[in-house]
Each structure stands twice: as structure tokens, then as C-alpha cells.
Amino acid sequence: MSDTVAPEKIEFQAEVKQILNLVINSLYSNKEICIREVVSNASDAIDKARIESLTNIEVLGDDHNFKIKIDLDKDKNQIIISDNGIGMSKEEVVSNIGTIARSGTQNFLKELSGDQKKDTTLIGQFGVGFYSTFMIADKVEIKTKRLGSDEPATKWESQGDGSYTLEETDKESRGTDIILHLKEEDKDFCDDWKIRSIIKKYSSFMPHPIVMDKETEVDKKKVVEEEVLNDKPPIWLRQKTDIKKEEYQDFFKHLSMETEDALAYAHNHVEGTLEYKSLFYIPSKAPYDLYHPEKTNGLSLYVKRIFIMNDCKELLPNYLRFVKGVVDSEDLPLNISREILQQNNILTKIQKASTKKILNMLKSMATKKPDDYKKFWKEFGNVIKEGFHMNWENLDELKQLVRFQSSTGSSEDDIRSLADYVKDMKKDQKEIYYITGENRQAVDNSPHLEVFKSKEIEVLYMVDPIDEWILQGMGDFDGKQLKSVTKGDLDLGELSKEEKAAQKEGKSKFKKLSKFISDSFPNMLKEVRVTTRLKDSPCCLVADEADMGANMERILKMTNQAVQKSKRILEINPEHPILQNMQARYDKDAKDPKLQEWTGLLIDQALLAEGSEIENPVEFIKKINGLLQEVSAK
Numbered sequence: 001m002s003d004t005v006a007p008e009k010i011e012f013q014a015e016v017k018q019i020l021n022l023v024i025n026s027l028y029s030n031k032e033i034c035i036r037e038v039v040s041n042a043s044d045a046i047d048k049a050r051i052e053s054l055t056n057i058e059v060l061g062d063d064h065n066f067k068i069k070i071d072l073d074k075d076k077n078q079i080i081i082s083d084n085g086i087g088m089s090k091e092e093v094v095s096n097i098g099t100i101a102r103s104g105t106q107n108f109l110k111e112l113s114g115d116q117k118k119d120t121t122l123i124g125q126f127g128v129g130f131y132s133t134f135m136i137a138d139k140v141e142i143k144t145k146r147l148g149s150d151e152p153a154t155k156w157e158s159q160g161d162g163s164y165t166l167e168e169t170d171k172e173s174r175g176t177d178i179i180l181h182l183k184e185e186d187k188d189f190c191d192d193w194k195i196r197s198i199i200k201k202y203s204s205f206m207p208h209p210i211v212m213d214k215e216t217e218v219d220k221k222k223v224v225e226e227e228v229l230n231d232k233p234p235i236w237l238r239q240k241t242d243i244k245k246e247e248y249q250d251f252f253k254h255l256s257m258e259t260e261d262a263l264a265y266a267h268n269h270v271e272g273t274l275e276y277k278s279l280f281y282i283p284s285k286a287p288y289d290l291y292h293p294e295k296t297n298g299l300s301l302y303v304k305r306i307f308i309m310n311d312c313k314e315l316l317p318n319y320l321r322f323v324k325g326v327v328d329s330e331d332l333p334l335n336i337s338r339e340i341l342q343q344n345n346i347l348t349k350i351q352k353a354s355t356k357k358i359l360n361m362l363k364s365m366a367t368k369k370p371d372d373y374k375k376f377w378k379e380f381g382n383v384i385k386e387g388f389h390m391n392w393e394n395l396d397e398l399k400q401l402v403r404f405q406s407s408t409g410s411s412e413d414d415i416r417s418l419a420d421y422v423k424d425m426k427k428d429q430k431e432i433y434y435i436t437g438e439n440r441q442a443v444d445n446s447p448h449l450e451v452f453k454s455k456e457i458e459v460l461y462m463v464d465p466i467d468e469w470i471l472q473g474m475g476d477f478d479g480k481q482l483k484s485v486t487k488g489d490l491d492l493g494e495l496s497k498e499e500k501a502a503q504k505e506g507k508s509k510f511k512k513l514s515k516f517i518s519d520s521f522p523n524m525l526k527e528v529r530v531t532t533r534l535k536d537s538p539c540c541l542v543a544d545e546a547d548m549g550a551n552m553e554r555i556l557k558m559t560n561q562a563v564q565k566s567k568r569i570l571e572i573n574p575e576h577p578i579l580q581n582m583q584a585r586y587d588k589d590a591k592d593p594k595l596q597e598w599t600g601l602l603i604d605q606a607l608l609a610e611g612s613e614i615e616n617p618v619e620f621i622k623k624i625n626g627l628l629q630e631v632s633a634k
């Protein structure tokens with residue numbers, strides 16, 4: 001048949017061409033990974049065959065021993081990797097190998113940095129794995145036959161240029177053979193020892209046997225036997241005491257396709273009403289797709305050592321999606337489907353316990369290895385913060401884990417826990433103070449902090465957009481309320497006795513001017529009052545306790561949401577010469593037109609200082625220039 005019908009020639013999809021081009025022309029730093037990719041595809045294909053056979057064991061015929069076999073043909077410079085997995089129909093070959101259906105391809109291509117090492121890791125993470133064979137092969141053949149199908153086997157062939165050919169072939173058994181025709185300069189991949197060491201390095205954790213022929217002598221006769229290269233049981237089934245640190249880290253690298261060690265791991269054999277093994281890892285680097293909407297967690301689900309699925313989202317809440325690892329349950333049924341998973345009681349219990357376990361792991365990292373925790377927080381802090389909206393049960397744990405920058409630190413790397421804050425509170429301090437804003441620099445220079453800085457009261461800096469949301473779910477910490485320094489009336493209690501006295505005095509002194517200002521800007525101001533907040537600045541704007549606040553308004557505006565601007569409170573500094581002069585001027589002539597102009601300038605200044613936009617920048621500049629002209633003429 002195959003010699004009567006001419007092979008069909010088909011063009012690759014544009015994205016595939018792009019990826020092939022990249023693989024062939026710019027990735028050559030770590031060629032070995034292509035063997036790992038092909039072996040891992042073979043292993044996936046076996047998992048799929050096993051899952052199909054659960055409902056109909058007949059499809060396996062008499063071949064029940066799943067395995068992946070590697071043959072080396074030194075004369076022809078070929079590596080043949082075969083599996084007896086699910087195989088592919090002709091149509092599946094076209095759609096699986098000829099195109100990349102995944103929506104994330106464009107994203108992936110954008111992520112590529114040009115840095116060899118990073119890009120090779122990305123290729124593995126993204127799973128354009130098969131194409132990596134063209135790093136070492138100038139021609140690749142696939143012979144494949146779909147399990148349970150009468151359709152003849154298909155042969156696919158390509159030289160990695162723009163197209164591939166398809167034709168029928170006479171393979172009888174199910175599964176897939178991948179034949180790599182090695183490039184001249186990569187002939188050394190045909191070496192027995194080299195392939196064995198690659199398998200050891202990358203694939204020793206594969207759940208299915210990977211075999212190679214080995215010649216031995218029995219009774220002086222040469223016999224060929226299949227040798228299993230990965231004969232250890234899966235790491236999570238072994239006793240903790242028998243496992244070396246390096247083995248745990250190697251398994252992490254295998255799972256995550258990362259090159260760096262995990263920051264922490266936890267291995268557990270849980271027994272009791274539920275029985276399962278779990279192995280969790282906290283990576284040291286965030287994956288490139290951490291914030292892609294389709295990203296789920298990195299836990300694989302096994303049932304009685306049999307692989308069920310990767311990225312099982314029922315195993316952990318979404319805010320722990322950075323965790324990698326394995327859960328192997330003794331209690332779930334083997335033929336569990338995605339639909340059943342969603343409302344499965346056992347999984348819910350495993351999820352609860354696993355969440356606790358991971359939060360504890362992080363807590364212990366924070367106390368025992370603070371430098372590691374800093375690294376962790378930098379990579380994953382914002383994801384943990386998402387938990388404040390999803391995980392009420394563990395709110396207390398999350399409050400222990402959360403970190404913020406603060407007025408006591410000198411850079412973004414100085415982070416503080418709420419417990420640190422409470423421990424260092426002033427004797428008479430009752431609340432935990434925070435300020436929200438666009439970035440460290442913006443809040444650091446805010447007039448709202450003046451009195452806090454002068455009294456050395458710490459203020460937490462909440463400068464990630466998500467902080468506004470977590471505040472809503474935060475409640476108190478250790479009986480102390482969190483209080484915004486830009487909202488409501490400031491009452492530092494015992495800490496501000498002197499200011500209180502000055503405020504009282506100022507209140508009567510500035511009564512008329514205050515009324516004048518609030519009457520002049522009725523649409524913008526709901527109140528003008530004398531403040532205890534300020535030391536150097538003439539005035540600042542604050543929000544009412546229940547109002548949204550300027551930062552939240554800014555964030556909502558950024559996300560194109562309609563925002564109803566709330567009226568603000570202008571607080572004036574009774575000690576400031578500008579205000580004192582204005583008051584004197586008012587007392588002399590309440591109708592002085594300069595007063596209105598200057599008040600407008602003061603409000604605009606206050607808006608700029610808090611990071612808000614001013615309504616009319618041109619007008620603002622005109623007024624400033626007018627003032628400069630007057631002053632410079634003197």
C-alpha cells in the first residue's frame with residue numbers, strides 16, 4: 001500500500017514554522033532535553049491508553065505490559081523511541097503534530113527572551129516538546145497506530161523545514177515509534193552510555209518502564225535482554241528516611257522543568273480515615289504563566305500509583321497555584337472523571353489538609369529561613385494575597401504570612417510582617433497604620449506621613465493594587481484594627497497630646513477661613529478642618545472613613561471602571577505660615593480675590609502629593625507662573 005500511493009505533502013501551520021525555526025537555529029545549549037520530551041510524550045500516551053482501557057480492557061489485546069523502548073542503530077545513526085500507548089490516527093497526527101492548537105502559543109513566543117538557557121526551560125514548560133527533536137535530528141519519522149482503530153498506521157516525516165509528508169505504513173501494533181535521524185554533528189547521541197545517562201538524569205521518575213536491549217552471556221551464549229533503566233519506585237512512595245535531598249530536588253526539576261532547586265518541600269504519608277501520599281514543592285522562581293487566566297496549580301493526581309491527571313485544580317485553592325507536586329490517593333476510584341472530581345468529598349478533604357500543610361510549610365520557612373522567605377515573597381507574595389479573598393478558613397494563617405513594605409525600611413526589599421509591626425508598636429499606640437498608593441516613592445513622600453515620621457510611628461506601605469482588596473478582607477490583627485493614615489479623623493491618643501492642644505486652638509482661629517474654603521469648592525470638598533497630621537506641608541486631602549479613597553479611585557480608573565468621585569476633606573496645618581498669612585488676609589478683607597486663587601493652588605498641590613490627577617493642569621501652571629512673576633519682580 002505505502003509504495004503505491006504517493007506521500008501527501010502538507011505545510012506546517014505558521015506558528016509551528018516559527019517554533020521549528022527557533023529550535024533549529026537558536027537552541028543548542030541543552031540538546032539532551034529533546035530525549036526527555038519524546039520519552040515524556042510516550043509516557044503520556046501510555047497513560048491515555050490505560051485510561052481508555054479502563055472502560056474496555058479488550059482494546060489492549062494481549063499486550064498489557066506498557067513500556068517505552070529505546071533502540072540505537074549505530075550504523076544508520078538513528079535513535080528509535082517506541083511506546084505501546086494510545087498512538088494517533090492520521091487526523092490526530094495532523095492536528096497534534098502539524099499544528100499547535102493551544103491558545104497560549106502567541107504568549108509563549110512573546111515570552112522568549114533570546115537567552116538560550118531560559119528559552120530552553122520555557123520550551124519544556126510550555127510543552128512544544130516534540131519539535132525539540134530537530135535540535136539533534138535532520139529528519140524525524142513518526143510511525144503510529146491508534147489504539148482500538150481499524151485505520152492503517154500512519155507514517156509522518158519531516159526535515160524540520162516548512163512541511164511534512166504523510167502516508168500509510170504497515171505497523172501492526174498500537175502505539176508510536178519516533179525515529180530520529182541524527183545530524184552528523186550529533187552522532188554521539190547514538191552512544192549507549194550517553195542515552196542511559198540522559199534517561200537517568202531526566203527520566204528516572206517516569207511512571208512507566210523505560211527499557212533498552214542489553215547483551216549478556218548465559219551459558220556462554222549471547223542473549224539479548226531488556227533492561228529497565230528506571231527501576232526505582234516513585235519517590236513519593238518511598239520512606240522519607242531513604243531519600244536524599246538531591247533526589248527530592250531532582251524530582252522537583254523533573255516535575256517543573258526548572259533548573260533551580262525548590263525553596264522547600266514537604267513529603268507526607270497520611271494514614272487514618274483517608275490514606276494518601278503527598279509531596280509538595282515551593283519553587284524558587286515564578287513560572288512565566290503565573291498570571292495567565294488559564295493557569296491552574298501544578299499538582300498531579302495519582303490513584304494507587306496510577307497517573308490520573310496533571311494540574312488537578314481540585315487539589316488546591318487557586319492562590320496556591322505555584323505549588324508543584326504529587327498527591328497519590330488510596331481511596332479514590334481509578335476511573336474517576338473530571339466531572340466527579342468537582343464534587344468529590346475525598347478530594348475536598350485532601351484539599352483542606354494540603355492547604356494547611358502548605359501554609360505551615362511557608363510559616364516555618366518564614367521563621368527558620370527568613371532569607372528564603374524573602375525570595376519566596378518576591379516571587380509569589382501577590383498570589384498569596386489573592387487568598388484573602390478566597391480562603392476565609394485560613395485567614396489567620398494568611399495574616400501571619402503576608403508581608404508589606406513599611407516606613408521603617410529603606411527599600412522594596414525590606415518587608416515586615418504584621419507580627420513584626422505589632423511587636424514594635426509604640427507604648428500608647430492602639431492601631432496598625434497603613435498608607436496605600438502607587439509605589440514606594442509616592443507614599444514615602446506623602447504629607448500624610450509627616451506626623452508619623454516625626455513620632456517614629458511605623459506605617460505599612462500598601463503599594464500593590466491588590467492590597468486595596470485584601471484590606472477589605474483583612475479585619476483586625478491580634479486585636480488591633482488596621483487604619484489608613486489618609487482616611488477619617490486621625491486620633492493618635494496619648495501620642496499626640498501637644499498636637500491636640502494646637503488643633504483645638506487652631507480650630508477657633510481658622511474657623512472663618514475654613515468655612516470660606518469649603519464654601520469656595522462645594523463640589524469637591526465636604527469639609528475643611530484643622531489637622532494634627534501635618535508637620536511641613538500646608539494641607540492635605542483625606543477621605544471619609546467609609547469612602548473609597550484616592551488610591552482605590554485611581555486603580556478602578558486604570559481598569560476602566562466608572563468611578564463616582566467622592567467629596568474629600570481638606571485638612572489644614574495651623575502652624576504653617578501660608579495658612580497663617582491667608583487667615584490674616586481674610587481677617588483684613590474677606591473678599592480678597594487672591595484667597596480663592598491660592599486655595600485652588602493648595603488643593604491642586606495636595607492632589608499631586610497623593611498621586612492624583614489635577615483637574616486643570618494648564619490653569620495650575622498659569623497660577624504658579626503668576627506667583628513666580630510677582631515674587632521674581634521683588
Ligand code: ADP
Nearest residue numbers: 041042045087088096097127128129130131176
Ligand atoms: P505536548 O506534549 O506538550 O502536548 P508536544 O509537541 O510534545 O507537546 O506533542 C504534541 C502532541 O502530539 C501531544 O500532545 C500528543 O497529543 C501528540 N504526541 C506526541 N508524542 C506522542 C506519542 N508518543 N503518542 C501519542 N501521541 C503523541
